[in-house]
Amino acid sequence: ISRVTQSDLKPAALYPWRHRSAGPQVRVKRDWIIPPIRVSENSKQVPEDLVQIKSDKIFTGEVIYMLEGPGVDQDPKGLFEIDEKTGWIKSKMPLDREKHKSFKLKAFALSPSGERLESPTTIEIYVLDQNDHRPEFTQKEFVGTIPEFSVPGTSVMQVTAIDSDDPMTENAALSYFIVGQESIPPHSINKTMFGINNKTGVIYTRDVGLDRDVVQSFKLTLQVADMSGMGLTSTGRAIIHISDINNHAPKFHPTMYNMNAMENKNIAELGRVNATDKDQKGGDNWKIKYTIVNPSGHFAIRTDPVSNQGIISVAKPLDYESQAEYRLIVKAENEVRLKSPYEQIHSATVTVRVMNENEAPVFYKNPIKVTVAESIVPGTVLVSDIAHDPDNSKFEIIQDPESWLAINHATGQITAKRSFNIRSPHVRNNIYSAIVKITLFSDADGISATATLEVSLWETNDYPPVLIPLSGTVCSDQDRDKLGLLLSAVDEDMSPQADPFTFYIGDQNVAANWTIITLNETHAVLHPLIDIEKGEFSIPVVVSDSGSPSLSSNALVNVTVCPCDSFGDCKSYTAAIFGTKMGISFIALMIIMGCIALLLFLIVLAVAVNGCTRQNIRKGGGLLVGVSDDDIRDNVFHYDEQGGGEEDEDAFNIDFLRNPRDMVPPPASFFPQNCSLPRGKQPLRKDAPHNLPSPTYPRKPPGDPTDIEDFINVGLDAADNDPNVPPYDTALIYDYEGDGSVAGSLSSIASMGSDVDQDYDYLNDWGPRFKKLANMYDPR
Numbered sequence: 001i002s003r004v005t006q007s008d009l010k011p012a013a014l015y016p017w018r019h020r021s022a023g024p025q026v027r028v029k030r031d032w033i034i035p036p037i038r039v040s041e042n043s044k045q046v047p048e049d050l051v052q053i054k055s056d057k058i059f060t061g062e063v064i065y066m067l068e069g070p071g072v073d074q075d076p077k078g079l080f081e082i083d084e085k086t087g088w089i090k091s092k093m094p095l096d097r098e099k100h101k102s103f104k105l106k107a108f109a110l111s112p113s114g115e116r117l118e119s120p121t122t123i124e125i126y127v128l129d130q131n132d133h134r135p136e137f138t139q140k141e142f143v144g145t146i147p148e149f150s151v152p153g154t155s156v157m158q159v160t161a162i163d164s165d166d167p168m169t170e171n172a173a174l175s176y177f178i179v180g181q182e183s184i185p186p187h188s189i190n191k192t193m194f195g196i197n198n199k200t201g202v203i204y205t206r207d208v209g210l211d212r213d214v215v216q217s218f219k220l221t222l223q224v225a226d227m228s229g230m231g232l233t234s235t236g237r238a239i240i241h242i243s244d245i246n247n248h249a250p251k252f253h254p255t256m257y258n259m260n261a262m263e264n265k266n267i268a269e270l271g272r273v274n275a276t277d278k279d280q281k282g283g284d285n286w287k288i289k290y291t292i293v294n295p296s297g298h299f300a301i302r303t304d305p306v307s308n309q310g311i312i313s314v315a316k317p318l319d320y321e322s323q324a325e326y327r328l329i330v331k332a333e334n335e336v337r338l339k340s341p342y343e344q345i346h347s348a349t350v351t352v353r354v355m356n357e358n359e360a361p362v363f364y365k366n367p368i369k370v371t372v373a374e375s376i377v378p379g380t381v382l383v384s385d386i387a388h389d390p391d392n393s394k395f396e397i398i399q400d401p402e403s404w405l406a407i408n409h410a411t412g413q414i415t416a417k418r419s420f421n422i423r424s425p426h427v428r429n430n431i432y433s434a435i436v437k438i439t440l441f442s443d444a445d446g447i448s449a450t451a452t453l454e455v456s457l458w459e460t461n462d463y464p465p466v467l468i469p470l471s472g473t474v475c476s477d478q479d480r481d482k483l484g485l486l487l488s489a490v491d492e493d494m495s496p497q498a499d500p501f502t503f504y505i506g507d508q509n510v511a512a513n514w515t516i517i518t519l520n521e522t523h524a525v526l527h528p529l530i531d532i533e534k535g536e537f538s539i540p541v542v543v544s545d546s547g548s549p550s551l552s553s554n555a556l557v558n559v560t561v562c563p564c565d566s567f568g569d570c571k572s573y574t575a576a577i578f579g580t581k582m583g584i585s586f587i588a589l590m591i592i593m594g595c596i597a598l599l600l601f602l603i604v605l606a607v608a609v610n611g612c613t614r615q616n617i618r619k620g621g622g623l624l625v626g627v628s629d630d631d632i633r634d635n636v637f638h639y640d641e642q643g644g645g646e647e648d649e650d651a652f653n654i655d656f657l658r659n660p661r662d663m664v665p666p667p668a669s670f671f672p673q674n675c676s677l678p679r680g681k682q683p684l685r686k687d688a689p690h691n692l693p694s695p696t697y698p699r700k701p702p703g704d705p706t707d708i709e710d711f712i713n714v715g716l717d718a719a720d721n722d723p724n725v726p727p728y729d730t731a732l733i734y735d736y737e738g739d740g741s742v743a744g745s746l747s748s749i750a751s752m753g754s755d756v757d758q759d760y761d762y763l764n765d766w767g768p769r770f771k772k773l774a775n776m777y778d779p780r
Contacts, residue, residue: 036124037089041097042132050080050125053087055109057117064112069105071125080105080125089123097127098164129166135174135224137161137236142222144203145241148212152205156194156240159201161224175229176201180221188215194240196222198229203238210242212280217241244280249343250288250308250332251275257350259312263357267314270299273348274309275332284336293329293347301330312350319388320356327351360447361438363387367452368436374420375460382455384413387438398450399435401426405453412438414453422457422494430457461497461547465489467555474526475564476533484525485559487516489543497547506540506554514539526557534562606775 037051055063065087071079080103082089089105103125109118137159144157165171175198183189195206203220218240225233252275259271279285290301290310300315310330318326328350338345363386370382382405387395395412397405402424406417414436426432432455439448472485491498500521505511514537517525526539537559544552562570763774 034121034123036102036126038126038128039091039095040128041095041130043091043094046094047081047090047092050089050091051123053082053089053107053121053123055087055118057109057111062112063117064110066108066110067105067123068108069103071100071103072105076100079103082107095127097129097166098133100127102126129169129171131165131169131171131227131231133164133171134232134234135161135163135172135226136234137222137224140236142236142238143241144238145243146205146210147243147245148210149208149245149247150205150210152207154205156203156205157238159196159203159222159236159238161201161234161236163226165226170227171231172226173228173231175199175225177223177225177229178203178220179223179235182219183215184217184219185215193218194220203240212242212244213278215242244283244285246279246285246334246336246338247340247343248278248285249338249340249345250277250334251346252330252332252348255346255348257348259350259352260355261314261318261352262355263318263320265314265317270312270314270352271350272304272309272311273301273330273332273350275346275348277308277334279334285334287335288332289335291331291333293331294327296326298326299328299352318354320354321388324354324356325351326354361387361393361440361449363436363438363449363451365451367433367454369454369456370414371456371458372416372420373460374422374457375462376416376419378416378418380416382414382416383453384411386412386414386436386451387449392440394439396437396439397434397453398437399433401434402432404432404455405434407436412436420455420457422459423492427457430459431455432457459494459497461493461545461549461551463492464551464553465491465498465501465543465545466553467503467541467543467557469557470555471558472560473564473570474528474532474559474561476561477563484517484527485557486519486523487526487541487543487557488523489545491545493545493547498545500546502544502546502552504542506542510539516541526559528561532561536560610776 039048039050053065055065057063064084065082066084067080067082067089068074070076072081076099078092079095079100080089081092087107089107105123105125106120107123108116108120111117138161139159142157142159146154146156159176161174161176163172163174176196177198178194178196181192181194189209191207191209193205193207193210194203196203201224220238220240222236222238223233224236225231252273254274257271257273261267261270273290275288275290277286277288286308287305288303288308288310290303292299292301298314298316298318299312301310301312303309304311310332312328312330329347330350331345331347333345365386368383368386372380372382394409395407396409397407397414402421404417404420406415407413408415420432421427422430424432434453434455435450436453437448437450467487467489469485469487474483474485476483487503489499489501489503491501501524503516503518503524505514505516513528513530515527515529517527519525526541539557539559540554541557542552542554544550560570565571760774760777763770763777766774
C-alpha cells in the first residue's frame with residue numbers, strides 16, 4: 001500500500017481498504033487511518049473535488065462506491081456527494097464554519113449486486129475558518145458609576161464584545177479602545193479622565209478631579225477590533241455617572257426660630273426649621289436627620305421627606321403654670337456618615353412660648369395611690385402635689401367614710417387625721433378609698449374634677465395576743481403523755497403580726513414543775529413535770545406573737561388536777577371515796593362528819609330567823625301596811641355592805657346591782673325592828689349645799705292602782721332634787737310599792753289577812769342576792 005498524498009492540482013487516490021500479508025498464511029491487518037480532510041469555508045469553487053477513495057477489489061471486478069452521513073443523506077443534506085465509479089468525494093456548495101465546524105462520513109465499497117466488498121471506512125472533514133465576521137459589543141450602551149473624588153486607577157466597569165470566528169485563530173483576537181470622551185455638563189472637564197484595558201475591556205480612571213458638583217457624568221465612545229486590533233472593527237458607547245459621597249454637612253438658614261404653642265394640646269406641627277445640604281438632592285447623602293439636643297419630653301421633631309425640613313410637634317401637652325417658655329437646641333446631620341473631615345455639624349435655637357388658657361383642673365394621677373402603715377401617726381403627710389393647681393382653686397375630700405383624712409384646701413396636701421384601722425368594714429383588700437375634689441372658682445360654672453385616693457394599709461403589730469383558756473382541768477388518771485391543758489391565743493392583728501405564737505412559763509420556780517410543749521403555730525400544751533394526783537394551781541403563762549416588734553401578754557392559768565370521769569370532768573369527792581378500793585380513811589370520815597354538823601347548824605339558824613320574821617309581820621298587820629296609814633315614810637339608803645349588825649335598827653340593807661331608777665326595793669317598814677340589819681353610811685351629794693330643807697315627798701298612795709307610775713315618778717323627782725339624800729345613782733328604797741301590780745307581789749305584803757297561805761318559793765328564783773330573803777320566808 002502506498003502513502004496517500006495530495007497535490008495542489010488534484011488530490012491523490014486513497015486506498016482505505018488495502019491489507020497486508022506476511023508468511024505462508026494471510027492474515028488481516030488493521031485498516032489505514034485516513035487523516036482529516038480540511039476544507040476552507042466560503043469556497044467559491046463548487047463543486048470541488050475533496051478526495052478519491054479506491055478499493056483493491058477493483059482489480060477483480062466492478063466496485064460501486066457509496067457515501068452516507070451528515071451533509072450527504074443526513075442534515076444538513078446535499079453538502080457532499082461521491083462518484084459511484086471513480087470514488088471521488090466532492091463538496092456541492094460553499095461551507096460555513098460558524099454553522100458546521102466538521103463532518104464525519106462513512107464510505108462503502110459494494111459489488112454490483114449490492115454486496116459489501118469491504119468494511120465501511122470513516123472520513124472526517126474539517127471546515128477551515130476565514131475572518132468573515134466583525135466583532136460586536138454585547139450591549140449597545142454600557143452604564144457605570146464611580147464615586148466622586150476617586151483616585152486614579154479606580155476600576156469603573158468592564159465592557160465586552162464577541163466575534164463569531166474561530167476563537168482559536170487571530171480572526172477572534174479582540175482589542176478595545178476609547179476613541180472619544182464627552183462630559184456632562186458639556187466642556188466641564190476637558191482632560192482625559194478614563195482609560196481602558198485593550199485585552200480585558202476594563203475601564204478605569206486616569207486622572208483626579210471627579211467632583212460631582214462640577215461634572216455629573218461622562219459619555220465614552222468605544223471601539224473593538226479583531227486580528228488583535230488589525231482586523232474588522234465595531235464601535236460602542238459607555239455612560240459613566242459620577243456618584244455622590246457625603247462630603248457636605250447640612251446647614252441651618254436661619255439659625256434662630258420663634259414659635260407659640262397653646263397649652264394642654266397635642267400639636268402635630270408646631271413649626272418648621274430649615275437646613276440645606278449641597279449633596280445630590282434626593283440621595284441618601286442629602287437626607288437630613290433632625291434631633292432635639294435638650295429634650296424635655298414635650299416636643300418631637302421629624303423630617304419632611306420632600307423638602308428635607310424639620311417639623312417640630314408637641315408630643316406631650318404643655319402647662320403654662322408649670323413652664324411658660326422652652327428653648328430647644330435642634331441639631332441637623334445626615335443619615336449617612338459624613339466623609340469630609342472639614343465639615344461641622346450645625347445647630348439652631350428654637351424658642352417656644354406657651355400660651356395660657358382657662359383650663360379645668362386636672363389630677364396628675366387617678367387613682368392616687370398611697371401605701372402607709374395602719375398605725376400611722378396623726379398629722380403625717382400622705383401625699384402632696386396631687387393635681388395641676390391653677391389659681392383660685394379649692395381642694396376638698398368629699399368622701400371619707402372613717403374620717404381618717406384631712407386636706408389642705410389651698411395646696412391639696414393630704415394628711416392623716418388619726419391612725420387607720422385595717423379591720424374597718426370600709427377597708428377592702430387592705431385598701432381604704434376616699435374621693436378628692438378640686439374646684440376652679442375662676443370659672444363661672446365652677447369647673448371641678450375628682451379623683452380617687454387609694455390608701456393601701458399594711459398591718460402593724462398593735463395588739464398583744466390573749467391567752468385562752470384561763471382555766472381548765474388536767475386529768476391525773478390519764479397516761480403521762482396525754483396529761484396537759486391545751487392552750488391557745490387570739491390576736492386581733494392579722495398575719496404576719498399574729499401567729500405563730502410563742503408560749504412559755506413566766507415564773508422560773510413554777511417552770512421547775514410545769515412545762516409548755518408547742519403543738520403548732522397557734523396551740524401548745526401545759527404539761528406537769530411531776531406526778532400530781534389532785535390540786536388547784538395558778539400557772540403564770542406568757543404568750544407572744546411574731547410581729548415586729550413582738551408583743552406579749554401575761555396571764556394566770558388556773559389548773560385543776562383531779563381524777564376525771566369518762567367525759568373529762570372531775571369526779572365528785574364522794575364518788576372518788578367510794579370508787580377507791582382502799583375504803584374511807586379516818587381523816588375523810590371526820591371531814592364528812594364536820595360538814596354534816598355545819599349544815600345542821602345552818603338549818604337551825606334559818607328556822608329561828610324565819611320564826612322571828614313571821615311574828616313581827618303579824619304584829620305589823622302585813623308587809624305593806626304600816627302601824628298607821630298616815631305614817632308612810634320615804635327612806636333612801638346606800639347599799640354598799642353585805643353584812644348586817646345589831647346597830648341597824650331602821651332598815652334592812654340590800655345591795656342592789658341594778659340602777660335604782662329601774663327597780664323599787666321593799667320599804668323600811670317591811671323589816672321588823674328586832675330583825676333589821678345595820679345600814680351603811682349614806683354618801684353625800686356634791687352638787688348641792690348640805691342641810692337644806694328637803695322637798696315634800698308623796699305621802700298617800702293613789703286610790704287607783706294605775707296611778708302607780710305617776711306616784712313613782714313624783715317620788716323619783718323629789719329624790720333627785722333633795723340635797724340631803726345620796727346622789728341619784730344610789731339605791732333608793734321606797735316604803736310603798738303600790739297596789740294591783742300585774743307582775744305580782746314579792747309576798748303577801750299587800751294582803752291584810754294572814755300569811756299562812758302565802759307561797760314564797762318564787763323568791764328562790766331571784767338569784768343569790770335574794771337568798772337571805774327567801775330563807776326568812778321558808779315555810780319550814
